[in-house]
Amino acid sequence: MIQFQYIRASTQKTAIETTAKDATAMFIAGGTNLVDLMKRGITTPQKLVDINNLPLKNIDASTGRIRIGALALNSAVAENKLVLDRQPLLAQALNAGASAQLRNMATVGGNMMQRTRCPYFYDTAMPCNKREPGSGCGALEGFNRMHAIFGFSDKCIAVNPSDMNVALVALDATVHIAGPKGNRTVPFINFHRLPGDLPQKDNNLEKGELITAVEIADNPFNKHVHYLKIRDRASYAFALVSVAAALHLDGNTIKGVRLAMGGVAHKPWRLTEAEKALVGKTVSEGTFRQAAEIAMQGAKGFKYNSFKLKMGPNAIVEALKTAAGIV
């Protein structure tokens, strides 16, 4: 067992300072991912800085946006009236993740930071560039059924497992960050990164930086939305492929659209080109099919995950149809 020290931070400042100056220190929120990783020896912090006493749980709305504190529980966000009224896509995505018990512990910040579920990352006897840089990628030639079809590198083909992230990238959220050098904001789409040569880095958060909140500006995507998650069983399983779809309709005309996919890349995958192709068009299965083809351009499968090349576009069409209310 690894020995570690546990500290409960009472102010944001001490939480950040403690974590910034100690290379082996990490924040802990709900602990639903970090504790698992520690038990398996994948992550070995020597100091845990518990942030649960920081005042970052609030969900409120002002000046045309919803602000969700980083410590808001996944279940609290999914049940929140403001979220249900204004950003129902986010609530749907959260409810598609994990189980009720986990959502009652898991926080928004922790969800954003959760690590991949690649089995080679989890098995410390296997090579994995994300867990142990330079050791190789076991999945590249191995059992890669759950893996990426977009944006991978020869160092890593793992995917980001979060459902919530798919909705947040579609909704153009903004991440609020506090760090040893001050505060900053990052567009959600730039928060996570592609593996490139540094697959050990999931995102662009610097050492000691704390996610404090996520903000979503009000938008017209509160009516025709759907989060479709395709998985091996009906609940309590990570996505093979998921799609977050939101339409702004004027009668049958698409005035605006937001589209993103999960389970296909190292980061939540926004489908900007497909969105462009849909704006101004009339709602129909044919239109959605064309957009889905555009969305899949550049996708490439591996030995065991090529089914995603078909499942992906089918899921996009289904999600858009459900969002639009056509069957």
Added chain:
Amino acid sequence: MGFDLAGYHVPVKADVPDIHVVLIDKRDPIVNRMGAKGMGEIPLVGFTAAIANAVFHATGELIRELPLTPDKFL
């Protein structure tokens, strides 16, 4: 690859349709003194084939290898 039941999927409640329990109200004095019959393995023989056939009926694909995961139908 898997290490635990988080990765080895067994059906959860959301996967399982209504289950009807049929009581067979008949003693079997030969098998044991309780008069009970064991039904552990016997139903296993038929039901995977029945499910595979139902899926064949629904999709047109006859898959002969378990588990019947979505990737095998694409």
